[in-house]
Amino acid sequence: MGHQRPSNKLKIKQGDKKIETKIVIRAKAEDAKFIGTSMGGGLVVVKDALSGEILDKGMIKGSTGDTKLIMEKPWLRGIKLADENTACFVAKIDIDEPKLLEIIVYAPYGQPQATAKASVTTWVVPGKHIEGDGIILDFPGLVVRVTEPSAHTFWTVPNKIRLAVSVTPMCGCPVDMKTYWPPDAYEVATFIKRNGLQIEKRVLSFCGKTNCYAMEIEINEPGDYEFIVYAYDPKTGNTGVDKTTIVATK
Structure with missing residues (x-):
């Protein structure tokens, strides 16, 4: 066989x-x-x-x-x-x-x-x-979260407002001087709108605490303000956005 x-x-x-x-x-x-x-x-x-x-x-x-x-x-x-x-x-x-x-x-x-x-x-x-x-x-992307001011808070004018945001990669990894994600790797800025119209764009700076970028903004005119904050990494294109609003009165 x-x-x-x-x-x-x-x-x-x-x-x-x-x-x-x-x-x-x-x-x-x-x-x-x-x-x-x-x-x-x-x-x-x-x-x-x-x-x-x-x-x-x-x-x-x-x-x-x-x-x-x-x-x-x-x-x-x-x-x-x-x-x-x-x-x-x-x-x-x-x-x-x-x-x-x-x-x-x-x-x-x-x-x-x-x-x-x-x-x-x-x-x-x-x-x-x-x-x-x-x-x-x-x-791809970045996690941007406005921490100050909280949305729809009321302020009297004239006044100085602290705008602060948290910025991290999508994993939540720390943005700091001693990590793989240094603060100067990111461009962080805000578009400012009053009563629906864009009035200026301002840059936020690293505030010395992990993930934190901040700036002070002078508010002199009453109105409904919107802050559209973005973070951008020019090397990777990673981008994130968050928003908050305030109401300014006399």
């Missing part, structure tokens, strides 16, 4: 065709670290890309990752950026045949004024898990 060739057919059990398949999903800030629990994580929605059916959803949780590994070491092929504590969501879907998925992430979820949406489509095969670093979605 001749030598029999081994079968190259994969056996599928009848009545047990659907297989749980795991997909690790992460959100990473452009020019910074992973978006984790400290910034509210990220909401993940996994859909059938063709039918729109939601197959799984949940929150990205965990740490922002190893700073030196992400920010210092060269990114060589095959080197993992994430460790066991790095923020992720593990989607679990039951499928019986290859399926085209749409993965949507909203992050950073704890900062509504800066929350962005990123998505990707990918094929998944039953039982062929996507693990390790998994699928990483990049989030």
Whole structure:
């Protein structure tokens, strides 16, 4: 008898065709670290890309990752950026045949004024898990949050108002002299509007505290004022915006 060739057919059990398949999903800030629990994580929605059916959803949780590994070491092929504590969501879907998925992430979820949406489509095969670093979605932008003055406060004129904002990468990493995100890397300024008309643009300066930029503005005329504050990184194009308003009266 001749030598029999081994079968190259994969056996599928009848009545047990659907297989749980795991997909690790992460959100990473452009020019910074992973978006984790400290910034509210990220909401993940996994859909059938063709039918729109939601197959799984949940929150990205965990740490922002190893700073030196992400920010210092060269990114060589095959080197993992994430460790066991790095923020992720593990989607679990039951499928019986290859399926085209749409993965949507909203992050950073704890900062509504800066929350962005990123998505990707990918094929998944039953039982062929996507693990390790998994699928990483990049989030360009900066988180800008006005801390002073609070919205719709009333001031009498003439007066001096302190405008202060917090600026960070999307991961919440610290902007300071001794970090990878020095204050002078960012242009921070505000457009000032009175009664709906733009009257001037002013630059804010680093105030010496982590993430903080501030300035004093003289308000001499009554009216409804709006401050549209932006931060911009000319090297990466990362941009963030927040707003506040005051009412000035005599």
